Amino acid sequence: MVRQPYPITAYGLCCGLGRTTAEVVGALHAGTRGLREVPFAVPFEAITGTVPGDVPPLPPHLARKESRTGRLALLGLQDVRDAVHAAKERWGTARVATVLGTSTGGIDRTETVHFDWFGRGAPTPPALPSDYVYLEQHPFHAFEDLVVADLGLEGPAFVVSTACSSSAKVFSSARRLLDLGLADAVLVGGVDGLCNTTVRGFHSLGVMASEPCRPFGVDRPGMNVGEAAAYLLLEREPRGNELPKAWLRGVGETSDAYHMSSPDPEGLGAKRAMEAALAQAGVGPEVVGYVNAHGTGTKYNDAAESKALHALFGAEVPVVSTKALTGHTLGACGAVEAIFSIVALEQGWIPAGVGSHPLDAEVEVHVPETVLERPLRFVLSNAFAFGGNNASVLLERGAR
Amino acid sequence: MSGQPSMPAVYLHGRGLWSPGIPDVAAYLARREDPSAAAPADSTDRAERPACDVVHPRMKRATSLLTQTSIEVMTQAARDAGFALDQCATVFGSEHGEIQIAVEQMQMMQEGSGIVSPARFKNSVHNTAAGLFSISVVNRGFTTAIAAGEHTFAMSLLEAWMLLADGDVDQVVVSIAEEPLPTPIHDFAPHVALGVALALGTKAEGALAKVGAPERRRVENGIEVPSRFAGHPGEGALRLLEAVRPMGRAASVTDVALSSAWSVRVEPLDAAGRS
Numbered sequence: 001m002v003r004q005p006y007p008i009t010a011y012g013l014c015c016g017l018g019r020t021t022a023e024v025v026g027a028l029h030a031g032t033r034g035l036r037e038v039p040f041a042v043p044f045e046a047i048t049g050t051v052p053g054d055v056p057p058l059p060p061h062l063a064r065k066e067s068r069t070g071r072l073a074l075l076g077l078q079d080v081r082d083a084v085h086a087a088k089e090r091w092g093t094a095r096v097a098t099v100l101g102t103s104t105g106g107i108d109r110t111e112t113v114h115f116d117w118f119g120r121g122a123p124t125p126p127a128l129p130s131d132y133v134y135l136e137q138h139p140f141h142a143f144e145d146l147v148v149a150d151l152g153l154e155g156p157a158f159v160v161s162t163a164c165s166s167s168a169k170v171f172s173s174a175r176r177l178l179d180l181g182l183a184d185a186v187l188v189g190g191v192d193g194l195c196n197t198t199v200r201g202f203h204s205l206g207v208m209a210s211e212p213c214r215p216f217g218v219d220r221p222g223m224n225v226g227e228a229a230a231y232l233l234l235e236r237e238p239r240g241n242e243l244p245k246a247w248l249r250g251v252g253e254t255s256d257a258y259h260m261s262s263p264d265p266e267g268l269g270a271k272r273a274m275e276a277a278l279a280q281a282g283v284g285p286e287v288v289g290y291v292n293a294h295g296t297g298t299k300y301n302d303a304a305e306s307k308a309l310h311a312l313f314g315a316e317v318p319v320v321s322t323k324a325l326t327g328h329t330l331g332a333c334g335a336v337e338a339i340f341s342i343v344a345l346e347q348g349w350i351p352a353g354v355g356s357h358p359l360d361a362e363v364e365v366h367v368p369e370t371v372l373e374r375p376l377r378f379v380l381s382n383a384f385a386f387g388g389n390n391a392s393v394l395l396e397r398g399a400r
Numbered sequence: 401m402s403g404q405p406s407m408p409a410v411y412l413h414g415r416g417l418w419s420p421g422i423p424d425v426a427a428y429l430a431r432r433e434d435p436s437a438a439a440p441a442d443s444t445d446r447a448e449r450p451a452c453d454v455v456h457p458r459m460k461r462a463t464s465l466l467t468q469t470s471i472e473v474m475t476q477a478a479r480d481a482g483f484a485l486d487q488c489a490t491v492f493g494s495e496h497g498e499i500q501i502a503v504e505q506m507q508m509m510q511e512g513s514g515i516v517s518p519a520r521f522k523n524s525v526h527n528t529a530a531g532l533f534s535i536s537v538v539n540r541g542f543t544t545a546i547a548a549g550e551h552t553f554a555m556s557l558l559e560a561w562m563l564l565a566d567g568d569v570d571q572v573v574v575s576i577a578e579e580p581l582p583t584p585i586h587d588f589a590p591h592v593a594l595g596v597a598l599a600l601g602t603k604a605e606g607a608l609a610k611v612g613a614p615e616r617r618r619v620e621n622g623i624e625v626p627s628r629f630a631g632h633p634g635e636g637a638l639r640l641l642e643a644v645r646p647m648g649r650a651a652s653v654t655d656v657a658l659s660s661a662w663s664v665r666v667e668p669l670d671a672a673g674r675s
């Protein structure tokens with residue numbers, strides 16, 4: 001079924017590449033990696049896509065909602081806050097919905113408290129600290145409550161948490177809210193802060209690299225975990241005569257039904273997700289000028305995705321994984337990479353496939369070694385997750 | 401969202417429920433109809449687990465009570481509705497998610513090498529049940545996992561309702577499930593294990609009730625649930641289930657409180673799908 005396009009009227013983010021959208025886009029174009037020291041102690045070598053500098057504390061009236069994810073959630077809002085307030089004026093606060101993705105929510109806050117609680121070695125652990133408020137800090141909705149409170153929104157609000165596809169799937173929830181007249185604007189996005197659970201967890205699976213990752217590269221060493229907060233504003237119509245940043249044209253969602261933590265080796269679920277996104281726009285693969293790949297940098301994920309990409313697009317369409325620069329921002333990557341795709345559409349360039357060359361002989365897609373300057377009309381952005389959960393987002397440039 | 405143009409119709413076709421000592425909807429309703437007769441005893445046995453028969457025992461072993469409860473009620477509701485398990489879309493709701501595994505991993509980080517178990521980690525994501533269900537029944541379609549604090553069931557139902565009303569799918573099963581929180585955070589939300597699922601579709605024939613769009617409209621609770629489930633994240637789902645108790649009850653349109661801010665209108669139907 002061909003779906004109605006909706007305009008994306010604003011975006012903003014922070015991640016390992018920078019604390020503001022301008023810093024991030026500058027580093028993306030320059031091909032600068034945002035990989036740094038892990039911001040806490042872990043018993044193995046690792047580097048992570050860590051937001052540079054100190055992440056500002058929450059304002060006093062929201063301090064009860066403390067977590068690193070919460071702090072990042074507010075830092076990332078800075079470049080969309082004005083647009084959201086304008087949408088509130090335009091549509092009414094109850095008509096602006098919020099659908100955000102995350103993999104871990106505020107789990108880092110409970111980690112800190114838990115380590116202290118058990119780490120003292122006392123036979124009877126001490127009382128929990130008085131500023132630890134589990135319900136306002138840890139659960140998935142805690143950071144979203146923070147965003148909603150900060151912006152003063154009153155529309156439907158929920159979190160999608162399907163691991164690494166979370167903030168790609170939020171686009172289809174937003175489309176449904178708009179299609180059915182349940183909202184006139186939807187703030188979508190994804191937020192995940194670095195935490196022990198994910199850094200140690202991916203290490204336990206044997207897929208973490210201690211050096212910068214090399215998506216699609218030969219003998220690639222694995223992935224780097226990253227963190228980010230990224231937001232996009234969808235509205236029912238463009239604002240006045242303003243061109244939107246881009247149009248949401250399709251969101252394909254499928255399940256591999258194969259394995260909890262490994263992809264279908266033939267990439268069949270991924271291919272069906274991309275096909276479904278194209279079908280919602282009523283277009284074929286020939287219109288896509290660039291694919292922002294999921295490209296985690298692990299052996300099996302990249303192999304499966306490249307098979308799916310080759311089957312659908314052949315070997316000519318440029319494919320880049322920007323996780324080489326940001327690390328894998330998990331539940332935030334869908335929104336981060338949708339923004340990168342929009343930047344490509346707006347500014348007419350495809351980022352370089354940093355670290356990917358020499359390519360793995362099994363990878364039969366075109367990964368550019370340098371920035372490619374060219375006009376683009378459609379870009380596809382992939383996000384695939386644990387549980388075989390696949391989402392693919394098709395975006396069209398603002399000037400149609 | 402009152403006053404919106406006419407919305408597409410969505411119908412309730414099946415239900416699922418599991419809690420320790422209450423293996424299914426029939427056991428729950430039997431107890432509600434006659435608390436003194438042949439009702440299962442309350443159980444607070446944390447070792448009690450649902451049958452979860454669609455999952456291979458080898459895969460089930462490393463999963464949490466939450467995952468097993470979610471899959472159990474999802475399966476019950478789909479079967480009750482006559483939906484093919486490999487075809488229906490699924491929406492898994494949970495406020496707290498895989499919290500037992502999360503805290504267990506924190507303990508592992510402080511012991512020995514400080515590395516967590518890979519088997520635990522891969523089952524620690526919020527969509528573990530969604531993934532395991534899709535793998536177990538070979539369902540390659542839409543699935544998602546939702547959280548929204550006390551509004552988790554309301555928002556999960558909204559997402560399920562939207563999938564049907566917007567023509568994405570014609571059958572969807574939506575669940576909410578929670579497991580008890582572990583030490584040291586148990587006291588922040590001291591609830592029991594409970595899962596409830598509802599199978600929804602676009603066809604009226606054979607439906608139990610017509611279900612409106614969840615609305616941001618506060619209504620008085622009206623419908624009581626057993627005291628052990630009062631304040632539980634699944635309380636709204638239980639109220640909805642109570643509103644469409646089968647047979648022998650006068651059908652009436654009811655506004656059901658899903659949370660402190662959200663409600664839904666349900667209209668019980670006869671077997672032919674008539675109100």
